[in-house]
Amino acid sequence: MVPNIDFLASIPEGQAIQYVSKKRDIPCHVLFLAAAGKASSNKLPADERLLMLNFAKAACDTQNPDILWQIAHVESMFKIRIVNIEGKQVLTGNDAKKFLLKGLPKNKNVDIGPLQINWKANGSKWEYEPINYLNGEFSVDFLSNKILKTYVKTCGDKWINCYHSYNKDRGLGYRNKIELSGRKLRNILVTYL
Numbered sequence: 001m002v003p004n005i006d007f008l009a010s011i012p013e014g015q016a017i018q019y020v021s022k023k024r025d026i027p028c029h030v031l032f033l034a035a036a037g038k039a040s041s042n043k044l045p046a047d048e049r050l051l052m053l054n055f056a057k058a059a060c061d062t063q064n065p066d067i068l069w070q071i072a073h074v075e076s077m078f079k080i081r082i083v084n085i086e087g088k089q090v091l092t093g094n095d096a097k098k099f100l101l102k103g104l105p106k107n108k109n110v111d112i113g114p115l116q117i118n119w120k121a122n123g124s125k126w127e128y129e130p131i132n133y134l135n136g137e138f139s140v141d142f143l144s145n146k147i148l149k150t151y152v153k154t155c156g157d158k159w160i161n162c163y164h165s166y167n168k169d170r171g172l173g174y175r176n177k178i179e180l181s182g183r184k185l186r187n188i189l190v191t192y193l
Helices: 005-009 016-024 028-039 046-060 065-076 093-101 130-134 136-164 168-190
Strands: 082-085 089-092 110-112
Touching: 016 028, 016 046, 016 065, 016 168, 028 046, 028 065, 028 168, 046 065, 046 136, 065 136, 065 168, 082 093, 089 093, 093 130, 110 130, 130 136, 136 168
Parallel strands: none
Antiparallel strands: 082 089, 082 110
16 A cells, blocks of 8 residues: 655755655665656757766765755756756756856856756855856755855745745745645655655
């Protein structure tokens, strides 16, 4: 008998992937990737598979791989090499890489990588090159150790709203998307129990 989705609701927030991983003795990163594959009909290009594996491993090394899965699901559908230029143009693969290698002014509104880290709001404030944000491991570390500390301090438990926008309505809309993604993740994970 497959457990009801409500069963996973009793698992502490952000811990569903790790819980199922331990319960079924499946490595966390393998489960992370399997759930990503079920959530997305997109087939990752062969040259991104290793990048996705490294992203999943980095996410699983955090206390909350679920939220990283949810953000990547909402922001990039698990694509690693992706940029969104001012909400008008999306580049993937080598095109994304070439665009970033040209350099970006600090005020350029570009979302980069699987977590779509905004260059203007977050990335340009540090000494890293824009190309670094196409690396999933780097993106996980940057979100966890730079962005999160700032947003938790300024926004508290509504940090996910602020990750998208300080505008109340836009932030709330984003939070709703993240919560829907979380339900999708738990619906997928329950099939492994």
